[in-house]
Amino acid sequence: MTVRRTTLGGHTYEFPSLSDLLAKATPARSGDVLAGCAAESAAQRVAAQMVLADLPLATFLEEQVVGYDEDDVTRLILDTHDAAAFTPVAAMTVGEFRDTLLAWAAESDEHAISSLARGLTPEMVAATSKLMRNADLIAVGRRTRVVTGLRSTLGLRGRLASRLQPNHPTDDPLGVTASIIDGLLQGSGDAVIGINPATDSPAQTIALLELVDAVISRYEIPTQSCVLAHVTTTLRALERGAPVDLVFQSVAGTQAANRGFGVTLGLLAEARAGALELGRGTVGSNVTYFETGQGSALSADAHRGVDGRPVDQQTLEARSYAVARHFEPLLVNTVVGFIGPEYLYDGKQVIRAGLEDHFCGKLLGLPMGVDVCYTNHAEVDGDDTDSLMLLLGAAGCSFVIAVPGSDDVMLHYQSLSFSDVLTARQVLDLRPAPEFEAWLARMDLLDDDGRVRALTADAPAAKALLAAASA
Amino acid sequence: MITDPAEMAISADPWAVLRGATRARVALGRAGDGLPTARELEFRAAHAVARDAVHEALDAEPVRAGLPELEVVEVHSAAADRAEYLQRPDLGRRLADGTSLPRADADLAVVIGDGLSPRAVHEHAAAMTVALLERLPGWSVAPVVLAHQARVGLGDEIGAALGVRAVVVLIGERPGLSSADSLGIYLTWDPRPGRVDSERNCVSNVRPPHGLGYAQAAETVARLLGAARELGASGVVLKDDRALE
Numbered sequence: 001m002t003v004r005r006t007t008l009g010g011h012t013y014e015f016p017s018l019s020d021l022l023a024k025a026t027p028a029r030s031g032d033v034l035a036g037c038a039a040e041s042a043a044q045r046v047a048a049q050m051v052l053a054d055l056p057l058a059t060f061l062e063e064q065v066v067g068y069d070e071d072d073v074t075r076l077i078l079d080t081h082d083a084a085a086f087t088p089v090a091a092m093t094v095g096e097f098r099d100t101l102l103a104w105a106a107e108s109d110e111h112a113i114s115s116l117a118r119g120l121t122p123e124m125v126a127a128t129s130k131l132m133r134n135a136d137l138i139a140v141g142r143r144t145r146v147v148t149g150l151r152s153t154l155g156l157r158g159r160l161a162s163r164l165q166p167n168h169p170t171d172d173p174l175g176v177t178a179s180i181i182d183g184l185l186q187g188s189g190d191a192v193i194g195i196n197p198a199t200d201s202p203a204q205t206i207a208l209l210e211l212v213d214a215v216i217s218r219y220e221i222p223t224q225s226c227v228l229a230h231v232t233t234t235l236r237a238l239e240r241g242a243p244v245d246l247v248f249q250s251v252a253g254t255q256a257a258n259r260g261f262g263v264t265l266g267l268l269a270e271a272r273a274g275a276l277e278l279g280r281g282t283v284g285s286n287v288t289y290f291e292t293g294q295g296s297a298l299s300a301d302a303h304r305g306v307d308g309r310p311v312d313q314q315t316l317e318a319r320s321y322a323v324a325r326h327f328e329p330l331l332v333n334t335v336v337g338f339i340g341p342e343y344l345y346d347g348k349q350v351i352r353a354g355l356e357d358h359f360c361g362k363l364l365g366l367p368m369g370v371d372v373c374y375t376n377h378a379e380v381d382g383d384d385t386d387s388l389m390l391l392l393g394a395a396g397c398s399f400v401i402a403v404p405g406s407d408d409v410m411l412h413y414q415s416l417s418f419s420d421v422l423t424a425r426q427v428l429d430l431r432p433a434p435e436f437e438a439w440l441a442r443m444d445l446l447d448d449d450g451r452v453r454a455l456t457a458d459a460p461a462a463k464a465l466l467a468a469a470s471a
Numbered sequence: 472m473i474t475d476p477a478e479m480a481i482s483a484d485p486w487a488v489l490r491g492a493t494r495a496r497v498a499l500g501r502a503g504d505g506l507p508t509a510r511e512l513e514f515r516a517a518h519a520v521a522r523d524a525v526h527e528a529l530d531a532e533p534v535r536a537g538l539p540e541l542e543v544v545e546v547h548s549a550a551a552d553r554a555e556y557l558q559r560p561d562l563g564r565r566l567a568d569g570t571s572l573p574r575a576d577a578d579l580a581v582v583i584g585d586g587l588s589p590r591a592v593h594e595h596a597a598a599m600t601v602a603l604l605e606r607l608p609g610w611s612v613a614p615v616v617l618a619h620q621a622r623v624g625l626g627d628e629i630g631a632a633l634g635v636r637a638v639v640v641l642i643g644e645r646p647g648l649s650s651a652d653s654l655g656i657y658l659t660w661d662p663r664p665g666r667v668d669s670e671r672n673c674v675s676n677v678r679p680p681h682g683l684g685y686a687q688a689a690e691t692v693a694r695l696l697g698a699a700r701e702l703g704a705s706g707v708v709l710k711d712d713r714a715l716e
Contacts, residue, residue, distance in 0.1 A: 179493055406496070
């Protein structure tokens, strides 16, 4: 174990391990304090960032924060590392890599940035993000291109998609349908119509899948459905021939945390194969969807690495992207304010984490979206989520989550609303996914300037879609 | 002429069809790309009520007034204030340094904790305690402990200090946009530090008249306590189908 040190303001700071160095270099957040690994002073944090800046990127291929032998996520990361893709930056330090990314971003060299993905490890991009300010994260994220597709194409430049999340406390079919219609009428749903089921059972999952499939078929909507049940439930639904577009699973950055979720890499591979076999795509064949979130490993007491040392939550979050990446997802999103203030305390921490997660995921090659959200016991409100939404729109975020009126009546938290998505598109001159945009036009839901029109109930499109809710 | 009932519903008030189908905030209308002022303020009001419920200070008076015949002892967790409480759940599960509780050697302790909604405690805790104790004839009960900046796990240390066989923690639940005063009840047999959540039984959403009523919640908890005493354990091992409904 290498002890690294530097002197700042007459004080010498020592960092006894790589995980300690990463943790101390992390911008302040409550979860790292809770885990006992946060910097103890502002100066110590910057000292760690100075040491980290001089660290060769290749260090992360030789020295682990979570051990290779005891953790299958670490093995996945190292065993699938693409040395050829890494070559252009292989001789750089973390600080030089940051500078290079910013230079490429300024030159709009999307190819140089985006072709690194398979050569980078989560620890490398997490380390780099810790040296970046929010604007750096936005500038580079904006020039990292990740395009995926199933029945709509996501991640194209100048586009912002949304997941329409029509949750209902009892999975009531009419209630779910009402929220779907409300979202479609406001131009949401191009990333996915994705329901968190109140009851995680094969029968309920199949019923909801069939419900959304019927709406999508009836109106020929170029999007996909997802019921965010546990992967083992989706496997049962696949066995029974249900119309599964996407296999969903929450994943985390350690094997122990994934075990807590009841997930193995083998299970995910099996479910993906099952969905691929259905061949339900028209413009692509990405059939998985993953959710992550800073703090998930710590909340499962599965946040420790080499020698039992706590690993900071942002590095662990980036490691979860290696799991997602392996299964070529259509969608990945971090749920950035959901777990609670003991992980991300206030608007500043939530905004920072959202931008970090987007940057890290994108750089690793993921179609990165964000659930911009908060709970009532966090120091976060609608002004903070507005800010993060607009910053993510500027950063080229693939998609955001949207619920009716910002209020998820099943999961009891607040996310963005359908009209928020319209605001982001309007303010930042962004458009929906191209296939979905064409559908909105066919349904007469767009005005002459291509904006989603405010409908009166007797508009033909409104009458047509409202019929689904009355059936 | 309209003959299809669905068509008729649409003609009457199409947006009402959506609103009638779910409690979700559908068919709000728009002002440009934003929300109309009235809808925006409705949402803010719901959030404000939930926020105020989280940050209201725990007031012992309504609890004492509602339990005139019981001794009430006040304690604090190791979390110094609300900000620390929200960021350090571990401190909310430990008693403040120097706290001393008299050994009661009773069957049961009732701990009332502010949790994430002191408002829930102010409105429901005393009446809930009375309803519960009425249904526990033959159980000896330690003084009621009223705990500031408390998490559920604080009951383990309190129960161990009092020397009781079981602890019931009544605690304010995280406020939602439409429910700022829900009380949760957690039962732990043989409480001591280190107990985990799977060793507890929970009855949540006590919030008459909208949520669970006192009598119904008390009957469930009393039945669970009886089953726990028989089994000598609580949590996932406790199977009382009727009680767990």
